[in-house]
Amino acid sequence: MGSLIRSFFQSLMKMxxxxxxMAGIAMVIYSLWMIRVWQKQTGQSPFDDSDYPVPWFIYTFLGLGVTFCVITCSGxxxxxxxxxxxxxxxxxxxxxxLVLEGVITADVFLNRKWEQDFPKDATGNLHELKVFIGQNFDFCKWIGLSILAGQGLSFLLSVVLKALGPHRDRYYDSDEESYAASRRPLLRNSADPSHLVVDPRYVPKK
Known part of the structure; x- marks a missing residue:
């Protein structure tokens, strides 16, 4: 019964x-698109040294996407x-x-001048993203809540799995092998008792 519950929580955590x-992959794809647009506008890669302002929004979005993917693989x-x-x-x-997302969300909703907390975006993608979210607020709201719910439930399920511990069935084979090995004779080449050589003087007479 315990293994079934553990497997159920494992499947939920993976889901x-x-x-x-998926959110991380979407962020990486969007970052690659922004890199492509930046190269068309400036003729340079955003990772090259240039006189243009640092495109920190591209760096941040790409870093968050890669972080999401790494966390997903580790999970x-x-x-x-x-x-x-x-x-x-x-x-x-x-x-x-979750703490980082909570701090950023609180700053955006509670601080009306939250844009001043960030450096100036040379790409203009931050403004475009803000306009897109404003025009499709309901859709973006449900997407954000889905991602947040996935993160929170994954966190809770990982804590539950840590409390349940590993599968004990996986250690049965190794335990049996160690038990069988402990019952084996220390000398592998020990003679078979049926073929022992005995002094004739001590052989019982019939």
Whole structure:
């Protein structure tokens, strides 16, 4: 019964963790598109040294997308293997990510001049993203809530799996092998008792 519950939580964690991975892939694709547009406008790569202002928005979006993908991979490995170290790392990374998102969300909603907290965006993509979110607020709101719910549920399920511990069935084979090995004779080449050589003087007479 315990293994079934553990497998159920594993499947749920992989499913919600996949939502975070899809968000990361979407952010990476959007970043690659912004890099392409920047190259067309300036004739240079955003990663080259130039006289143009630093396109920090591209860097940030690409970094967040790659971070989402890395966290998703680590979460899938942790859910599959139930390794304690992997689960601890996944819980820590997910907690830090949730705290960061919470701080940014609170700053945007509570501070009307939140744009002044960020450097000037030379690409103009931040303004375009802001206009797109304003025009499609309901759609973007549900997308954001879905990603946030996926992250929160993945975090909670990883804590539950850490509390449940690893599968005990995986250690049965190794335990049996060690038990069988402990019952083996220390000398592998020990003679068979049926073929022992005995002094004739001590052979019982019939």
């Amino acid at each position: 919600f963790n996949a939502i975070v991975g 899938h490995i942790a859910a599959e293997t139930l390794n304690g170290c992997c689960l601890y790392l996944y819980i820590m990374f997910m907690f830090l990510l």
